Amino acid sequence: MRFAVGLAVGSALAIGLAYALLAAERRQASSARYERLAVVRLRALTEAVEKFRVPSEEGLQPLLIAWKARLPGSPPARVVATQGIRLEASTFPQDVGDKAAPRRLEREEKPLFDQAARLRAAVETNRSEGALRAEEIEITKKPSGGLRLACPVERDGAVVGMVQMETPAASGRIRPNAAVALLSFAAPVALFFLLSRVAGERKGVLALLAVVLLAGALAFYALHSLRVLETDRRELETAVAEETRAQAAALPSVLAAVSASPAIHPETWDSDEFRRPRSLVKADGNLDEERLRHELGSRAAQAGKALAGVGALAMAMLAFVGFGGAARLGATLCKNREAYLYITPAILGMIVLVFFPFFYGIAISFTDQTIYTTSKPLSEIFVGLTNYAQILGDFHIARRAADGALVFNYLNFYWTFLFTVVWTICNVTIGVTVGLMLALILNTPGLALRPAYRVLLILPWAVPNYITALIWRGMFHQQFGVINQMIQIFGGQPVSWFEKPFTSFLTALTTNGWLSFPFMMVISLGALQSIPGEIYEAARVEGATRWQQFRAITLPSLKPALIPAIIISVVWTFNMFNIIYLVTAGEPAGSTEILITQAYKFAFQKYRYGYAAAYSVVIFLILLIYGTIQNRATKATEAI
């Protein structure tokens, strides 16, 4: 029975998702078709404008009028010139009478001028950087449903304006065939019921049967989807080729009407947003069959991968329900209804404040988002595990320089990781040792002025560590810092602390040591005071020395308090951003950076958000593994 339900659920999920994917693909194909037809028209017109030398005073207006006449059904278009902030020509219905082109742009038309300037900057950026980063054709959707497209106009190698076109809203939506989907859903369930009568009650056989039926139904629907998609695509490309041919046929007569007849290049009209021709349409307006087959093949492969993913999900669902997982989950939820209700507000809060940003960070780490691409949807800039590969796969930690000395690559992840580990171990050791010692001293019975000592020793922790870091940095100044002056008083040579990695490390270590011992001291003091004095009495009577008492009684009693404190301290020190950033700032040359300051620099100085997110996820995983291992190994959270 469970398998029947599992099969039904899995099948519903799979077919439902596949249907949704197919619908989305068809919608995308139809809007892509609409866009590409519009782009072909736009680029054809732009080429005409570029080739047209303006002889008369009416400027470009006659060209646009001729174009509108020879190509009925053309959407309204306008030509904006950046020099002089002018509207050179327009076939928009509102630009008639005293608003007829050519004229200067009005105040409300500032966005047009800004768009022309933006396109010019985009073309120049792409040229000077040698990479295609900025969009050269802008396509935006109007709220009323049509498209607004703009393309830059180049004369003699410089952008002098733009052509803008507005297309009306597209009509109709193509929905995929629901009947096929329902059939693919219902058939395996029905077949399962029939065959299970025959197969009996054995779990293994039923499971196998369900899997086979599900796979079969999915395969059938997948093939259907792929066929539909291919037909769609072919139709799209044929339509684009037809439009190109139509425009190529009409344009010469348009140009002739305004006494210009230069050569036109129809194969450049079907292009992407960087004005690169897609090369699916040849110069004579026919489809390039070879490339089309190649395109279709790669698209089919992509679709296949998506459907395979859906299939895997469905199988997982089938297994989950079929083997009783869902039933158990339902029973637990039902039994502890009240408890779940009580924690629902907290869960919601944590989802919004903790889990959502956390998972969003993980999502970004799989993209190469930078400051230039913050507004792009994540699926467009997806790069998979490239960031992780770059971080974890770079083993160039050191190399031999010309004179034989070892030169370390301080930007390398493993160097920084090693340094962070050394930093953490040293700090926690110092913190625990000093803290424990002071706690033992403070715990001596009959100590005078104990409250005063306690307050003074908490002060390092109480002062904001930002200020502490800056003061210590000043104290380590080479000529005027207190530390060097004290060294000189004792007859030593002043040290240039931030010149070498080791001395720089010592400055940060000192500062953090000063900051972290109060925490350990407080924890130790609390734990020490909870050890009953009778145990020590008994030990002394038995003849144990102070050291034996310490090892046998004090340390084990401190374990439940100290170990969690150490775990916390390790995590804090591992991520101690303030001290490293403010005291050494990574000096010299980035050798004293820890993982978290590196991630910060990647994010906010180099603006590489995706890479920095991947870095942060790696830090998280390291600490997670450490915490789990430490917890298990020491059974720290169990009381003695």
Next chain:
Amino acid sequence: MKPFRLALVAVAFAFAGALAAEAAEIVVWHAYRAEEKEAFEKVVAQYNASPAAKGNRVTTLAVPYDAFADKITAAVPRGKGPDIFIYAQDRLGGWIEAGNTVDPIDFFLDKPTRDRFIPTTLEAVTYKGTVYGLPLNYKVITMIYNKKLVTTPPKTSGELVATAKKLTNQKAGRFGLAYSYADFYYHACLMNGFGGGVFDAKNRPVLNSPQNVKAMELLMKWFEKDGILPAEPSTALITSLFNDGKAAIVFSGPWFLGEIAKGVDYGLALLPTLDEAGGKPMRPWMTVEGVFVTSPSKNKDAAYAFAKYLTDLPAAKVLAIEGRQTPSNKAVYNDPQVARDTVLQAFRKQVDVAVPMPNLAEMTMVWSPATTAMNTITKKAATPQAALDAAQKKVEADIAGLRKRP
């Protein structure tokens, strides 16, 4: 009579309502404090009362400086920001690339408005050929000297070294010249003087160009051979040295003047010319504070009208005399009261040879490698050429990481 009076009142209300409906409220964010803030608010009040406002009201909000840039980045693109904000131009590139933050004002800018500014300040608020704001004021570093120790300020680098050597006693902690030479911003006056720079005309980094290397070598000559500079210069150190009379000449900007102790008699002079560069002047970077109109603003026309008023002569006078700013408006320096102010005139002369600080988004990735290079060079851990080569490689790698497209 009653219905007639009621009708009259109704008409009056409708009229007032119509008028009120036309008046827009412009919100301005700024990071000014103390006297600058008072001068700024005085200008705003003058504007609100003047006929130029056409019934629009300008309200101001002072946002703390540390949080300002982040607030603009976060709030403005989401439509929750002001209509105008006033900030330095060095983060302009980043905001423009992020989109929907700063609006270009080329459309409104006419020739008379263009001509009222010192040309280099207008360049500073131009990004990739489009003007994005109106320059309000500028800050440059210039030579500040202790009049008791230095009677005539040096005009060339040769004179500078000679004067400084006489006043230097390293053991006593006295230095002839003190400035934050390890900070790339301050070193830029040497670098630009030799004709070097960070980016070339095609926005490619050129940190290791021969001119930059020459500039570094000159700096090391001053530090090592001539011994006129202190080691590990931090701004706090420079200030305390100058105030104790242990530093004769300092290269710094208007922010330094507020920290000079009362008893020190200081003077300002033009940065010396570089003998080693054939007598060319030292060209410091100028940071221009611009008035920017935000993209989501609903009253861009009115906002621009206020920006125009703010950079015009009457407002510039108030900001110069009472706010102690150095406006980008050319004409204000001819005003008699401003002409008498030696500090303002000194900065005005200095800005003529200043270079606008690069406003590209990629500039933020230059600071860290450049500072590393400066530290390596001044600690003699590497030669200028080697350190600059390393910095150039790092910057190129970072920029490639940012600019690449899959």
